[in-house]
Amino acid sequence: xxxxxxxxxxxxxxxxxxxxxxxxxxxxxxxxxxxxxxxxxxxxxxxxxxxxxxxxxxxxxxxxxxxxxxxxxxxxxxxxxxxxxxxxxxxxxxxxxxxxxxxxxxxxxxxxxxxxxxxxxxxxxxxxxxxxxxxxxxxxxxxxxxxxxxxxxxxxxxxxxxxxxxxxxxxxxxxxxxxxxxxxxxxxxxxxxxxxxxxxxxxxxxxxxxxxxxxxxxxxxxxxxxxxxxxxxxxxxxxxxxxxxxxxxxxxxxxxxxxxxxxxxxxxxxxxxxxxxxxxxxxxxxxxxxxxxxxxxxxxxxxxxxxxxxxxxxxxxxxxxxxxxxxxxxxxxxxxxxxxxxxxxxxxxxxxxxxxxxxxxxxxxxxxxxxxxxxxxxxxxxxxxxxxxxxxxxxxxxxxxxxxxxxxxxxxxxxxxxxxxxxxxxxxxxxxxxxxxxxxxxxxxxxxxxxxxxxxxxxxxxxxxxxxxxxxxxxxxxxxxxxxxxxxxxxxxxxxxxxxxxxxxxxxxxxxxxxxxxxxxxxxxxxxxxxxxxxxxxxxxxxxxxxxxxxxxxxxxxxxxxxxxxxxxxxxxxxxxxxxxxxxxxxxxxxxxxxxxxxxxxxxxxx
Numbered sequence: 357x358x359x360x361x362x363x364x365x366x367x368x369x370x371x372x373x374x375x376x377x378x379x380x381x382x383x384x385x386x387x388x389x390x391x392x393x394x395x396x397x398x399x400x401x402x403x404x405x406x407x408x409x410x411x412x413x414x415x416x417x418x419x420x421x422x423x424x425x426x427x428x429x430x431x432x433x434x435x436x437x438x439x440x441x442x443x444x445x446x447x448x449x450x451x452x453x454x455x456x457x458x459x460x461x462x463x464x465x466x467x468x469x470x471x472x473x474x475x476x477x478x479x480x481x482x483x484x485x486x487x488x489x490x491x492x493x494x495x496x497x498x499x500x501x502x503x504x505x506x507x508x509x510x511x512x513x514x515x516x517x518x519x520x521x522x523x524x525x526x527x528x529x530x531x532x533x534x535x536x537x538x539x540x541x542x543x544x545x546x547x548x549x550x551x552x553x554x555x556x557x558x559x560x561x562x563x564x565x566x567x568x569x570x571x572x573x574x575x576x577x578x579x580x581x582x583x584x585x586x587x588x589x590x591x592x593x594x595x596x597x598x599x600x601x602x603x604x605x606x607x608x609x610x611x612x613x614x615x616x617x618x619x620x621x622x623x624x625x626x627x628x629x630x631x632x633x634x635x636x637x638x639x640x641x642x643x644x645x646x647x648x649x650x651x652x653x654x655x656x657x658x659x660x661x662x663x664x665x666x667x668x669x670x671x672x673x674x675x676x677x678x679x680x681x682x683x684x685x686x687x688x689x690x691x692x693x694x695x696x697x698x699x700x701x702x703x704x705x706x707x708x709x710x711x712x713x714x715x716x717x718x719x720x721x722x723x724x725x726x727x728x729x730x731x732x733x734x735x736x737x738x739x740x741x742x743x744x745x746x747x748x749x750x751x752x753x754x755x756x757x758x759x760x761x762x763x764x765x766x767x768x769x770x771x772x773x774x775x776x777x778x779x780x781x782x783x784x785x786x787x788x789x790x791x792x793x794x795x796x797x798x799x800x801x802x803x804x805x806x807x808x809x810x811x812x813x814x815x816x817x818x819x820x821x822x823x824x825x826x827x828x829x830x831x832x833x834x835x836x837x838x839x840x841x842x843x844x845x846x847x848x849x850x851x852x853x854x855x856x857x858x859x860x861x862x863x864x865x866x867x868x869x870x871x872x873x874x875x876x877x878x879x880x881x882x883x884x885x886x887x888x889x890x891x892x893x894x895x896x897x898x899x900x901x902x903x904x905x906x907x908x909x910x911x912x913x914x915x916x917x918x919x920x921x922x923x924x925x926x927x928x929x930x931x932x933x934x935x936x937x938x939x940x941x942x943x944x945x946x947x948x949x950x951x952x953x954x955x956x957x958x959x960x961x962x963x
Contacts, residue, residue: 360414361780362886364773367917369407370766376400377762380508397505404765405487408515408523411769412483415524415776416476419783420828422799424475424526425807426451429818430460431467431827445609448566453613455605457566458538459530473827475526482529485537489730490514492540492692496685496737506740506754512761513733517772518638521722524776528723531568536696536730538564542574543691546581547684554590558597565601570699575601577694581687584676620708627704630713632662634700637720638728638764642771645716647868655714661732668735669693675742689738696731717868736761773919774907781887781902787834788900790819797901801865802931836951839898842891843941846953852942854880856890856956865929872930874962878903878942879923888944890926891953892960894936900943901926935963 376399383393420428433446448455462481463473494507522528538560545557561578564571575598582591606612620627636658645652676682676690703724713719736757743750782798789797794816795806808814822828837845857877865871876890884903892899903924913919938960946952 358414360410361777362920364411364414364769364919366769366773366919367913369403369769372403373400373762373766376403377758380505393505397508400508401511404511404515405490409480409483411517411773411776412480412523415780416479417780417783418474418476418829418832419786420475420830421525421779421783422527422807423451425815425818427456427459427463427527428473428822428827430456431463431473432818432821432825434460434464435467435825448608450610453569455566455569456527456531458534458563459527459567462530467827471826472829475828478526479524479529482526482531482533483523485533486514488537489533489540489733492537492544492688493733493737495544496689496741499683499685500741500744502740502744506750509736509754509758509761510733512758512765513638513729513736516729516765517642517768517776518640518729518764519722519725520642520768520772520776522724522726524779525723532723532726535564535567535571536726538567539571539574539577539695540688540692542578543581543688543695546578546585546691547687549585549587549684549687554587554593558594561598562601565605570702572602572605573695573698573702577691577698580694581691584682585687618708618710620705623708623710626711626713627708629659630709630719631700631704632666633658633713634662634703634720634724634728635665635697635731636661636663636728637725638732640720640722640725640728642722642768642775644863645719646864647715647717649715651712651714652716655716658728659714665693665697665731665735668738669697671742672738685741689734689741692734693731693738696727696734699727770907770910770913770919774904778902778904781904784833784887785889785900785902787831788836788839791831791834792839793897797932800932801929803934836900839900842898842900842943843893843953846943846951847941848946848952848954850954852880852954852956853882854878854942856940856942856958858940858958858960860930873927874930874933874960875925875927876901876940876960877923877925880942883922884924884944886945888924888942891941891943892933892938892962893941894934894938896936897934899933899938901928903942930962933962937961 376396379389379392380396380400383390383396430446430449433449434443437443437446447460448457463478466477467473490510493510494504497504497507517523522532541560542557542564545553545555545560547553548556557578561571561574564574575594578594579591579598582588582594633655639654639657639661641654643654645655672686672690672693676686679686707719709719736753739753740750743753779798786796786798789795793803795804799805799807804810806815819830823830836842855878858874859877860872860874862870863873878890880888888903890901890903892901904926905920906923906925907913907919908916908921912921940956940958940960941953942956943951943953
């Protein structure tokens, strides 16, 4: 499916969704086509899932990214453990406040079965848990006797690029998506109110705990559900099991991490707004959010959506308290919302702020948006169930949700496909940077930064060990000459046919301080086949940067029915490259599939 890398066929996807929606709606108005309802409805459910995974397959590469190296190091430690205690220490090794037991077990099983750890397979395994999340939400409709087509809007909020960082990053995909699924499975089991369900909940809570630090919330959620269900015998066992797990978690080879900064209670108003923004972060757009004394519109929308979610949760909880006999869906959805909202509360407690979150800055990482989309989906299910006896209101909610979810789905793909393309191209060239400069393009703020806090030998020894043991194939894309010979061996003697430009400006960096920012732009005269590169050659260094295609404007996208334009660019902060005077080249594969460099005739002063 690599053909979706060069052309994501987004216009075709949009068109299919719109056509199916119109046909599905027409089945309620035209009696003759009523038999089409089932198949158009199924098509509407399957299409966003299928497109999500086709794009996933096209843009993923089997190359580790940042914290993936930490888990790969664990596989080595597990293989070399000389005792049962040593194996346990490696399996449950602490990373910040987390113990990634589940992720390490998956990677170890992969290594035992295949002799290697495939990061692409690991990501797909993690993202497949979203199907489980969708299935559990669908069961809520089924248990309530609500027709299946009310579920149609849900895949559009679950399968999109709002949370692309989580979906396309190895450790994040195998952490957050299974985390939410296991937490929901815990609520599912306990909601059954039988012994089999209790055992399911117990096992799922254990998996949730050792998937991420916030998984400890599953035990609290379970206590609340069991207490309100008045299942005191099961509650006693649950408390005993949670105590045993907590003792192991915090007292087996664990070092407590203190947070010396701000406390959440110092600014309760700002942090109350912050937590609502987290709950509503499904509306956090893939655009820059510099720290400025003006509210960002999408962040206002996040807070408003979070307030709406708070209202729906309060209504749902009150409904359970007033119900004579709450049913399975009541407990399940309550547990789901409590866990996701509790995760948001934990996030804010660990990172409190002292101002309005709407001012922007580096408050959110895109991997946390997965919690927001699942929470919105759960709230939609809750709303439909509450209104199931009010047909007109229920239809209105479904129509509004469909338009909202499809709209957000469309916007996420239009704004973020180029982001996953950039990540793909950066990872492909990472081996060049490591081989020649012992650094990565994808990691760090400085040219010399390397993982593991710039340890002088740890990363070097890890990659050597991983390669020699066959655990990874880090250099699979490295087929270029060494940096000192790159231009000499690839220069074609021809000038570049097209335009090249370099511009700089000051913009806020990760620390919210202004820093010099460079943008290199390329427009070839001929359509390019495959990825090509911007090469910056100085007397000391030869830097290779991927030319990432730019998305068309909305009007050009609609007129040309094509996502990418013929303009390419690469942008980065000055600190990411060494200073110098560079000659600019464009390198691409020639007719013989060998690398050829053409001179632009331009020079770049990088100071």
